[in-house]
Amino acid sequence: MYTSLPAITSLILITVSSLLLGVTSQTDQSGTCNSCCQGPAGIPGIPGNGIPGSPGNNGSPGNNGLPGRDGLKGDRGDIGSAGPAVKGLSWPLGPSGEMGEPGPAGPRGIPGKVGPNGMRGSPGLAGQPGPIGEKGSNGTAPEIKQSAFTVIKTSSQTLSGSEVLTFDRVETNIGNHYDTASNKFICHFPGTYVFTFTIASDSVSHNPWIALMKDGRKIAAAHVRDSANDFQQSSITVVLQMATGNEVWLRNADTRTRTVYSNSNGYTTFAGFLLYG
Template identity: 45%
Template sequence: MSHLIFLLIGILTIQSISSQTMPVDGSQPQPCNSCCQGPSGTSGHNGHNGLPGRDGLKGEKGDIGGPGLEGERGLPGPQGLSGEKGDGGLQGVQGSRGHPGKVGPQGLKGRAGVGQSGPAGGKGEKGDLGTKGESGERNGRSAFTAFKRSSQSGNDGDVLTFQVTETNIGSNFDINTNRFTCQIPGVYWFTFTICRNHDSHNPFVDLVKDGTKITRAYFYENVSGSMLAQSTNGAVLQLAAGNQVWLQFGSNRLQVFSDSSKYTTFSGFLLYED
């Protein structure tokens, strides 16, 4: 019975299909969706990725690009090691000697050294005559007057000491050594005055140039009494630069007198330059 039902359904289906004819305008027949479409199925799973394809052919070389933007400056690198010392070059030619400079100002006098004066040296030979230089601070002038302000006793060869200078143009008389030192060669005039009183030994005082006695001032033994007595002498001397002139006692146990009135004096000045 069931077989007959299925057979009948199949015959009806075939007839229904065969009864459909092509449309008159030649278009495709429309499928029948009223009874023949079955139920929708579930979606299938996605397929796996395929194998990677082969590398393509190498493209043609492109055009040269323009210069890129300037990059930021990098940090400074560490200092490199010192290079080896190079070979010395040839010594340059010595330049011509410049003109001599002007004589500088005279320096300050130093303190007197400790110790006794040594013996005077022999007179040196006269140097060659040089050209006259420009006038310095001396300006061709030299003159002094020194005073004793106290009495002094001494023996033969002891230098007379002076405490103050009234005039010392050129600073050629040194109050520390009590000697005049020639700085301007020329002819000079020197004069000195010594004083004694009744209680003084008879003084003999010599004017000395570099250890050579030039002239002397002295008193006779019969000069006595409470009155002050003075004796004066002098000489014209030709001096070279460095020559020294001073006063010294001419015998032992001698004494000269002086006080604030400055009775004992020593003076000298330049007459003319060589």
């Protein structure tokens, strides 16, 4: 059913008035409730035809609310599967660009390791002969050092004390370094010498015992024991380092009397020579 705006407005006013009258009648001046004596409500009036009021202004913004509590941490999700690998497309190389201008020379680097030797080249051509030099003067030949001797005893000799054994036949005396007066070899060239001697005894000799001496020091000795009453010999060979002026000779090696046998056959000898100087 359609109701006009003035009718609606009248009905609202009648309803409000009835409510106000009902409230007033419930309590008298003495404060006694008269609701039990209230009659039934009246029929609502016809609504009035008032014009609606204009909308009110927006209220002021309210204060910000308090922050809410943090929510519970959710469960970790499953790891997703890897997607298919996609191989990129390969493109052909483009054409080379033009060479640019050379840049400035950089600093010199550290020298590298020495490489292996290269192969030997072929020999070069022979050069032209040089001019003939001037003839030099004749030089002097180097001095040849020679020293050697051999002396032989042709008769027997009985020795006592430290008596020197003598020799009466000189077979070799290169350089005359063997002194026949003293029966001693005197060194003129320093170096290494070899000395050797042989002594003999017969049935009438008295066990000859002879020592080789160098400047008063006994070097070696030879002894012949003739207990068999027969001819016997004994020999000694030594190598000595000699200095200029050193002397070598033979003498009796015992304080008792000894006899050395020899004859023209030369059974008793003494020899020496320079090995190298």
